[in-house]
Amino acid sequence: MHLSTRSNRTMSLLLGVFSAFCLLGAALGQDVTYEDYLAQIKACPRECHCPRNFPSSVYCDNRELKQIPNIPPHTLYLYLQNNLIESLSKEALSNATQLRWLNVNHNRITDEGMAEGALEAMPQLLQLYMGDNLLTSVPVGLPSSLEQLQLSSNRISKIPAGVFSGMDRLSLLDLQGNKLLDDAVTEVSLKGLGGLVQMNLAKNQLSSMPTGLPPSTTQLFLDGNNIQGIPSEYFKGLPKVAFLRLNGNKLSTGGVPRDVFNLSSLLELQLSHNQLTEVPFISAGLEHLHLDHNQIKSVNGSDICPVSAEALEDYAYASAPKLRYLRLDGNEIPPPIPRDVVTCFRLLRSIVI
Ligand SMILES: *[C@@H]1O[C@H](CO)[C@@H](O)[C@H](O)[C@H]1NC(C)=O
Ligand SMILES: *[C@@H]1O[C@H](CO)[C@@H](O)[C@H](O)[C@H]1NC(C)=O
Ligand SMILES: *[C@@H]1O[C@H](CO)[C@@H](O)[C@H](O)[C@H]1NC(C)=O
Numbered sequence: 003m004h005l006s007t008r009s010n011r012t013m014s015l016l017l018g019v020f021s022a023f024c025l026l027g028a029a030l031g032q033d034v035t036y037e038d039y040l041a042q043i044k045a046c047p048r049e050c051h052c053p054r055n056f057p058s059s060v061y062c063d064n065r066e067l068k069q070i071p072n073i074p075p076h077t078l079y080l081y082l083q084n085n086l087i088e089s090l091s092k093e094a095l096s097n098a099t100q101l102r103w104l105n106v107n108h109n110r111i112t113d114e115g116m117a118e119g120a121l122e123a124m125p126q127l128l129q130l131y132m133g134d135n136l137l138t139s140v141p142v143g144l145p146s147s148l149e150q151l152q153l154s155s156n157r158i159s160k161i162p163a164g165v166f167s168g169m170d171r172l173s174l175l176d177l178q179g180n181k182l183l184d185d186a187v188t189e190v191s192l193k194g195l196g197g198l199v200q201m202n203l204a205k206n207q208l209s210s211m212p213t214g215l216p217p218s219t220t221q222l223f224l225d226g227n228n229i230q231g232i233p234s235e236y237f238k239g240l241p242k243v244a245f246l247r248l249n250g251n252k253l254s255t256g257g258v259p260r261d262v263f264n265l266s267s268l269l270e271l272q273l274s275h276n277q278l279t280e281v282p283f284i285s286a287g288l289e290h291l292h293l294d295h296n297q298i299k300s301v302n303g304s305d306i307c308p309v310s311a312e313a314l315e316d317y318a319y320a321s322a323p324k325l326r327y328l329r330l331d332g333n334e335i336p337p338p339i340p341r342d343v344v345t346c347f348r349l350l351r352s353i354v355i
Contacts, residue, residue: 038076045074063105070094083107083131089115095123103129107152111135121145132156133176140165140177148172154202155179161191170196178223182206189214203227204247211236221245225272231257237265247272249292255279263288264308274329281306286323294354295332303342314346322348329354 039057046052049071050062058078062071067085075097087109095101101124111132121127122143129150132141139160140153146168158180166172172195182203192214200221203212208227215222220242229251237243244267253276263271264283270290273282278296286308304311308323325347331354339355 042074042076047071047073073098076100079103081105082109085109087111087115090117090120092117092120092123095120099123099125101127103127105131106135107131108134111137113137113139113141116141116143119143138181144169146171150174150176152176153180157181159183159186161186163190164193166192166194169194173197173199174202175200176202177206178202178204180206182208184208184210184212187212187214192216215240217241219243223247224251225249227251229253232259232262234259234262236262242267244269246270248276249274251276253278258282274332284308284323284325286321289324290327291325292329293333294329298330298333298335301330301335301340301343303340303344303346307342307346309346324349326351328352331355 042057043052043054046057046060047062049065049067050060052060058076059081060073060077060079061081062085063081064084067082067087069089070082070087070091072094073080077098078100080098080101080103083105084107087106088111090106090111104124104127112135116137120143121130121141122145124145125147127145127147129152130144130148131152133152133154133156135156137153137156137158139162140158142162142165144151144165148169149171151172151174154176155178158177159182161182175195175198183206187203187208195216196218198216198218200223201215201219202223204223204225204227206227208224208229210229211232212224217239219240222240222243222245225247226249229248230253232253243265246263246268247270249272253273255278258278260280261283264285266285266287268285268288271284271288272290272292273296274292275295278293279298281293281298281301283306284291288308307314309321313321323346326349328347328350335355337355339353343353344350
């Protein structure tokens, strides 16, 4: 009895050590030695917290820090959000060359505070969160390894030419809530973003559609600008656009060619809170359409139906329009829902009028 209890305890201790090593392996990757693991725990900055089972994560968030503490080598994930940090100091980050993730959201970082070369010294950085700071320009010297760059809620009005050069791994660029005008977003300023998937330019000061977006763009968010019109060939250069949000702009039917959204790639189109008086033509593949809070007076289902009457009649569901969700509330359309709308869009699950 006694013996077996002891061996059980030894067993569970061994298992514990074993699983700690497994965790360690999983957490730090294959090439981290036990010495490095101990060194990492020992080097954890006094101001921060480094979990024992995941010491490559360094938590220094919400601590009223004015400066970045010295970050130990082997740090992969660094959390510095919600502090009072004014600069990304090269010195404090000089050993953080392995960083994959850097979160400095909600601090007081200025353009001057971006030490030259501080970010370039992190050649493996994948995600950089710098939202809610005091930047007026997209910082130069970004590592070309970056996949996601979050710069929302700064005061950015400038995108320096060539700042994204060589950054074809960047898939997400979030610039919402800044002060970008039309002439800031151009082919010259966006050059290099060959792999961009999501571009968020919501809540800026654009009065026309941005130029220079790469053809890889799939999600384009432009809500809350002052955009008045869309050039008829605009989407020719964006063959993959699937999610398009233009809520809260100044689009009127006169400024929007009626077939400009008739794009086979489009799955979701949001045009709420504009000044449209007519329903634009859509493609049979569109699944979500938001047209609420415009000035539309009537909807002619056969007019906007992307499929011909004959094709509808043969009840071939494969060719039926894919629209599942339609919002038309906040317009001037009297109920009931026009019958020809329901006849055309047979897959509609929800319609708000
Ligand atoms: C960087 O690491 C070296 C070697 O471990 C150490 O001597 C130095 O103080 C570290 N620098 C910072 C800023 O932490
Ligand atoms: C929409 O585009 C398709 C394919 O390009 C085309 O056949 C169709 O006529 C267009 N519909 C309208 C209403 O422009
Ligand atoms: C809807 O449009 C079609 C084709 O443009 C037209 O023939 C029809 O009269 C319209 N229906 C209504 C109710 O206005």
